[in-house]
């Protein structure tokens with residue numbers, strides 16, 4: 071079969087880093103190609119080169135057998151290359167149709183006016199051809215991430231993309247949505263399109279791809295057929311050593327109740343009730359997990375617990391005190407740590423370097439501030455500690471957070487929050503976008519905190535993760551806790567049904583009675 | 592998101608205060624209609640005259656044009672706080688050009704050109720050199736505030752220019768102009784009609800053309816536009832230059848209608864550029880909304896002048912003069928539900944930095 075994309079000896083240098091080092095990559099037309107590698111391995115950079123966002127320092131890009139030089143994404147688009155980024159590039163207040171056609175609007179009346187009817191018709195045709203479930207008139211801000219992703223794919227197809235690049239497309243999706251996405255992949259390749267996608271999940275790569283390429287430290291360490299490789303082999307290629315142990319979790323040694331959420335209701339930004347009368351508690355030395363499809367009130371609930379959003383009803387009790395009206399600062403000072411869901415929005419100031427980011431939230435503490443001045447030496451040492459301990463790999467020590475690879479940003483945030491000497495850790499999607507080695511590491515740290523008597527409230531849409539780590543698992547649907555289950559005895563199907571809002575049993579089900587009682591009050 | 596919390600908590604009091612204000616206004620109007628000889632009655636009689644409407648339209652022209660300009664710039668992501676300066680410079684240059692060239696229409700053209708040039712300078716400083724938009728905007732204002740009276744001093748020997756011979760005249764529609772009150776709409780300076788046309792065209796450009804889409808995308812998520820293959824820098828330049836063109840019409844129309852440029856103190860522009868910013872914010876970046884809020888302020892200004900003249904209310908004149916400005920603050924505090932473009936004020940550089 072013909073080669074759709076051929077990258078020949080691509081090197082990309084940033085000041086102080088070689089992000090891609092003489093990478094060769096060939097992808098056959100009509101196939102799915104997965105790109106694996108640790109955080110900072112250079113996956114995103116390589117794809118940005120192919121998409122014309124970065125100019126390679128050295129090397130040649132071939133698309134459809136012809137040598138190409140892309141000065142901008144426009145050139146790449148014209149050559150039939152489309153890319154769907156880690157962070158979606160959509161205009162929130164615009165509709166699906168407007169977003170899909172942005173920059174390529176069909177015109178009428180001497181090109182003076184957008185031909186909206188034709189735009190809509192074309193989007194509907196495209197949607198129907200690939201069997202997508204998307205409303206062309208919905209506004210982006212009103213639809214979920216799964217739909218937004220399909221809009222991004224439509225956008226690329228609308229521009230005539232033959233090659234689609236997706237950067238960690240499954241990171242934000244629920245298991246069901248991931249299956250849908252892979253079905254879309256099949257539909258697309260059946261119609262001759264070529265797909266390259268980046269992932270951290272070995273299972274996904276092996277399941278959805280025809281071939282897998284592994285990058286390590288900017289280099290291509292090998293391309294293998296997906297059906298002839300094992301997880302262990304892939305993991306070793308990525309990390310250079312053996313990984314993939316199953317997490318060893320000693321039985322929980324529960325202490326006093328650290329957090330009690332009591333009949334809490336919370337509104338979302340639009341003033342609609344997102345959390346309805348939720349109660350649960352978390353004890354010292356245990357991990358309380360919250361599983362659910364994204365957007366079922368988890369974000370609002372966590373914001374209420376951490377003090378970023380006022381609940382409309384109910385009480386939040388933390389270490390025996392009613393903290394419902396406490397400010398964020400007071401909660402931080404009371405040793406409540408928070409790994410936020412959106413690392414760009416909440417976790418880091420992208421223009422700050424690591425020293426500055428490292429003391430976010432601690433800027434008032436005696437450790438870093440005296441007499442109203444910041445002790446930068448202490449702050450620098452603190453950042454160094456996090457970098458060492460959590461294996462953060464910055465391009466250089468002074469670099470702004472924005473120039474970090476996604477996984478390294480996440481590791482730094484996790485490090486900062488875990489190093490606060492917390493009594494309670496509230497962690498939302500703590501390993502989103504983090505490679506397997508580091509995921510394992512973060513899981514270990516989380517369990518170490520648990521062993522040392524810290525209470526952990528964990529939210530994740532990754533079912534495997536919450537099940538593996540939690541001692542008790544609450545499944546939420548539509549702002550309510552459907553049930554609190556024992557993650558070891560409950561099956562994936564049962565949890566899945568609860569996530570969908572259905573009660574899997576009448577009485578003698580997976581529900582661990584003790585767990586329910588504990589969760590109730 | 593703590594500000595979301597604050598705004599939500601403030602909503603109910605705000606809504607209450609808004610309702611109270613609405614009720615007070617309604618009561619005032621009712622009282623005026625019911626008792627023509629009461630103070631409210633007299634105020635209404637002064638307000639709803641043809642001449643008051645004519646004055647409102649006249650006062651609206653510079654504000655509305657500047658507001659339209661502000662919409663394009665800010666929607667594209669560049670906050671143009673220098674509208675005031677653009678009005679001043681075009682007001683002066685237009686009179687000078689009309690004086691030298693002997694035609695108000697030539698004056699209008701050259702005035703627009705001058706404002707566009709200054710806006711171009713602003714664009715280069717903000718987009719090319721990544722200066723802070725607010726500071727650069729203030730600089731535009733200060734430059735114009737110094738330059739225009741200075742030039743007038745040099746040319747005419749005083750901060751005020753001489754009066755022009757020619758004028759735009761008026762366009763009068765027979766019959767329709769006879770209608771009470773609304774007749775003023777059909778017996779107006781051509782620049783008033785230009786204003787209406789500009790509002791319509793701006794609305795069309797923003798909502799129906801590709802350029803409008805790009806402007807919105809450039810202000811909301813420039814990266815999305817960039818990756819869609821549209822040059823964000825170019826869109827922003829175009830939008831800022833367009834704001835210069837529109838503000839230029841406003842400033843030139845202001846001085847040419849009067850036949851003179853007045854450069855004393857805050858000049859004849861006297862804060863209209865800043866009111867324009869409020870007008871488009873209040874109008875939620877919609878040209879029609881901006882026009883309506885312009886009418887509100889200009890109408891209150893026209894009323895204020897008449898109230899002073901008629902001395903109906905026993906309040907010091909200097910207080911009466913503040914009515915439009917107080918209204919601005921009240922309106923913003925009570926009804927400001929503006930959705931500011933996500934990326935407004937941010938620099939954008941495509942690709943690697």
Ligand SMILES: Nc1ncnc2c1ncn2[C@@H]1O[C@H](COP(=O)(O)OP(=O)(O)OP(=O)(O)O)[C@@H](O)[C@H]1O
Nearest residue numbers: 084089109110111112113114115473474475476477
């Ligand atoms: N704009 C930039 N300026 C400087 N260095 C950069 C820039 N973008 C990426 N880098 C560096 O290049 C290297 C590769 O980054 P890249 O984002 O390609 O990694 P990745 O494989 O996508 O990682 P992740 O899985 O964490 O997303 C990293 O060391 C990163 O810090």
Ligand SMILES: [Mg+2]
Nearest residue numbers: 113114475476
């Ligand atoms: Mg990446």
